[in-house]
Amino acid sequence: MKINENKAGIYIHIPFCRKACHYCNFHFSTSLQQKAAFLQALHKELEEQKSYLNNKSIQSIYFGGGTPSVLSQEELAAIMEIVHTTYHVDANAEITLEANPDDINTTYLQELKSIGVNRMSVGIQSFYERDLLWMNRSHTAEQAEKCLQLIAEAGFEKITADFIYGIPMLSHSEWIGNINKVIQFGVNHISCYALTVEPKTALQHFIASGKTAGISDQHSAEQFAILTEQLNANGFEHYEISNFAKNGAYALHNSSYWLGNHYLGVGPSAHSYNGIERKWNIANNALYIQAVENKLPYSEIEILTVIQQMNELIMTSLRTMWGLDLNRFKQQFGEQHTSTLLHNIQSAENNKLLITNENILTISPEGKFLADGIISDLFFDD
Ligand code: SF4
Known part of the structure; x- marks a missing residue:
């Protein structure tokens, strides 16, 4: 997909x-x-x-x-x-x-x-x-x-x-x-x-x-x-x-x-993403209703930093069988970040938790139950 x-x-x-x-x-x-x-x-x-x-x-x-x-x-x-x-x-x-x-x-x-x-x-x-x-x-x-x-x-x-x-x-x-x-x-x-x-x-x-x-x-x-x-x-x-x-x-x-498409979330607590920013609505029915009625803000907005964008792509794509396209990562974030990522991938590959095939990185069947931990080990620090 x-x-x-x-x-x-x-x-x-x-x-x-x-x-x-x-x-x-x-x-x-x-x-x-x-x-x-x-x-x-x-x-x-x-x-x-x-x-x-x-x-x-x-x-x-x-x-x-x-x-x-x-x-x-x-x-x-x-x-x-x-x-x-x-x-x-x-x-x-x-x-x-x-x-x-x-x-x-x-x-x-x-x-x-x-x-x-x-x-x-x-x-x-x-x-x-x-x-x-x-x-x-x-x-x-x-x-x-x-x-x-x-x-x-x-x-x-x-x-x-x-x-x-x-x-x-x-x-x-x-x-x-x-x-x-x-x-x-x-x-x-x-x-x-x-x-x-x-x-x-x-x-x-x-x-x-x-x-x-x-x-x-x-x-x-x-x-x-x-x-x-x-x-x-x-x-x-x-x-x-x-x-x-x-x-x-x-x-x-x-x-x-998971693939990074844009979406609008409406209603209390709903999240949205349009490629530039993430926003999330207040998670309270009464406050949401009042704010919308009175034209007051009802969501918080965060502009994603490069590090957040990289971590986001790693997190969402590795959860799927389509995996993380390392060429796409390199095009988007450059040589230096890609070599850091490849270095971090190495030990999980040695432990058979990650697999790289034709530049697509996926979690191995053995790694799937541990996916959250494997993914967070690849995250870049803020
Ligand atoms: S409390 Fe409501 S939202 Fe939560 S699991 Fe039950 S039915 Fe679903």
Whole structure:
């Protein structure tokens, strides 16, 4: 997959969830009281940011969160209308909506199709009721299975499901059970994340107070190995550290982030990148709404230094199977930085964690679970 410099993406953050999952540190509120005011502010922001992407055409729109499926068809349709009237959206743009299984029904799916959603991303996390209760998910195991069936029946060709591994009581055979079951539903994209203990989450508190067992890196690493083996055997490409696709069904929107394409993020906590600067919106619903209403600033902006640009390219490209093009790095950042990078690559190559082939640097299969550490060892210091 290659970067297309004339294309861009739009990310729309819907900051509401029906319940707070114990492990989650994303930005959301479980109170929907401010939903109408938020939608008004979001409409305004979409119009105000019209020139951010410099008239590039939009190849992907991504409703993420939070839980975008808390919105009705009318609410989503109103957002789409503003996007279409404000931006030039490609006729075949990828339009993804993240949904939780308890929001899915046949009518809603047809409504989503009618407003142009053509890719469904479902947060399943596990098919075991015990795990869902432990994580405080809003849906049941039965709903997790049912929604995948309904989405396939509704005719969505692009379906992705999210799972979590490394859950303390999830045995390896149960994890294989989760993987096999989702494959049977015919999804062509799977995202899997190791359970991590994020600051200020309920999970962190439960572990600190001894109420629940801690997370074992060894257990997670073993389940990651099982995951890659099972999905490879079933024809999925491991195209990004946490993402697997069958028959080339790569996530266009997410791939744009990893390849360095430009994107506009709207809504509280959303991030944007236009090649020159990064900006991120305030992660507070009430303050975001007030600021947009009163024409006050609601985002912070950072102009990227050369070192930040190099680290960014190393980080995003090494996460993918397309890797880091060392020629592109040299053209962009010069001989001296490239020789420093090559020197840093050497020891990871000696340990078989990185592979260079025809000037493309990738993380080896053995290195993938350790990707974050390998990548940060290559970073340039400020
Ligand atoms: S539904 Fe998603 S965003 Fe909401 S709390 Fe759970 S994991 Fe976080």
